[in-house]
Amino acid sequence: MKISRLNSIKILTILLIIFILITLYFQFFSPQKIMMRSYSKKLIKNLNKDNITSIIISDKSENFILEKKEDIWFVKIKDKYFPSKNQKIQNYTELLEKLTQGIIVDKGDKPDNDKKFGFDDERVQKVEVKTSNNTDFYIMVGTAGTSPGTSYIKLRDEKKIREVRSSIAAETNNSVSGWANKRVFSDDIKREDIEKIEVESYNFKWYKGKYTIKAVENKEENKDKDTSQTQKYEIIPAPNGEIKDYQKQNIVETILFLNAYDFKVEGELGNREKLGQIKLYLKNNSNFTMSFYNKDPNDIADYIISVDFNNYLYLVLEDSLKNFIKSPDDLVTKK
Numbered sequence: 452m453k454i455s456r457l458n459s460i461k462i463l464t465i466l467l468i469i470f471i472l473i474t475l476y477f478q479f480f481s482p483q484k485i486m487m488r489s490y491s492k493k494l495i496k497n498l499n500k501d502n503i504t505s506i507i508i509s510d511k512s513e514n515f516i517l518e519k520k521e522d523i524w525f526v527k528i529k530d531k532y533f534p535s536k537n538q539k540i541q542n543y544t545e546l547l548e549k550l551t552q553g554i555i556v557d558k559g560d561k562p563d564n565d566k567k568f569g570f571d572d573e574r575v576q577k578v579e580v581k582t583s584n585n586t587d588f589y590i591m592v593g594t595a596g597t598s599p600g601t602s603y604i605k606l607r608d609e610k611k612i613r614e615v616r617s618s619i620a621a622e623t624n625n626s627v628s629g630w631a632n633k634r635v636f637s638d639d640i641k642r643e644d645i646e647k648i649e650v651e652s653y654n655f656k657w658y659k660g661k662y663t664i665k666a667v668e669n670k671e672e673n674k675d676k677d678t679s680q681t682q683k684y685e686i687i688p689a690p691n692g693e694i695k696d697y698q699k700q701n702i703v704e705t706i707l708f709l710n711a712y713d714f715k716v717e718g719e720l721g722n723r724e725k726l727g728q729i730k731l732y733l734k735n736n737s738n739f740t741m742s743f744y745n746k747d748p749n750d751i752a753d754y755i756i757s758v759d760f761n762n763y764l765y766l767v768l769e770d771s772l773k774n775f776i777k778s779p780d781d782l783v784t785k786k
Contacts, residue, residue: 500544507579534632559610568603569594633711652727663687692783711765712752
């Protein structure tokens with residue numbers, strides 16, 4: 452039986468429609484595609500990282516607040532504000548903004564399963580997010596997922612557990628030290644900015660004395676080289692012997708990049724004795740002073756640091772101070 456041209460066109464049209472419908476099904480309506488769209492759909496609608504004003508991180512034993520003031524993030528502990536790792540927190544707000552609904556890996560009808568995904572009391576962390584545009588929410592953060600770059604979370608008081616494509620579990624840290632910037636001197640001060648550093652020890656038990664380390668002109672310096680790597684120093688008064696250039700550079704870097712062990716949240720200096728001080732003189736005629744004092748009995752480090760350029764009190768370990776509060780003679784090359 453011969454098929455007419457018109458019927459051939461009809462058959463081909465029907466086949467084409469069927470093909471398009473099948474393609475659309477697998478492209479948009481198959482269970483896999485529906486699941487993938489749900490997996491990538493935003494967890495919190497209208498959340499924008501720039502609108503996040505504070506983040507409260509808590510676990511079973513403690514909590515602290517990350518709070519934004521005039522676009523600068525601070526760590527808030529017991530009503531006191533401390534400097535933060537601002538970029539780290541900005542990156543974290545981006546993770547929060549990009550959180551998706553993920554896939555449901557457990558319906559939460561068996562409480563014993565919580566431990567499997569890190570939602571037991573020992574490990575679970577609560578992250579409360581406050582915003583300026585009424586999109587406040589909180590999530591419970593479990594462990595990292597079984598697939599690389601994934602995390603287990605619960606939204607608000609949901610029982611069901613979601614696996615999301617995010618490193619939020621790895622980046623959520625319940626330790627203040629993970630968020631606070633404990634570098635004593637500003638990140639803006641570079642080694643090449645230093646004119647001289649005065650080190651004074653009045654009453655440290657391992658050394659009493661004073662010396663100055665001063666930047667000097669490097670006659671061998673090549674203009675094409677990085678001056679921060681070629682800068683030379685002299686120690687005054689000169690020690691009894693030779694000190695290698697790299698050792699002098701190490702002293703400058705150890706002082707400039709000194710990180711405290713922790714912040715002193717409670718207590719004041721009072722009238723306690725000053726044990727010593729470091730004074731930085733910059734080439735732009737600025738200067739900064741760092742002073743050292745004995746700790747209080749309950750402090751978790753060995754000494755207290757105060758500075759003349761902010762109101763923070765820092766706690767520092769003795770071993771950290773011994774790297775630069777020492778006799779220059781101890782650095783002399785042994786023959």
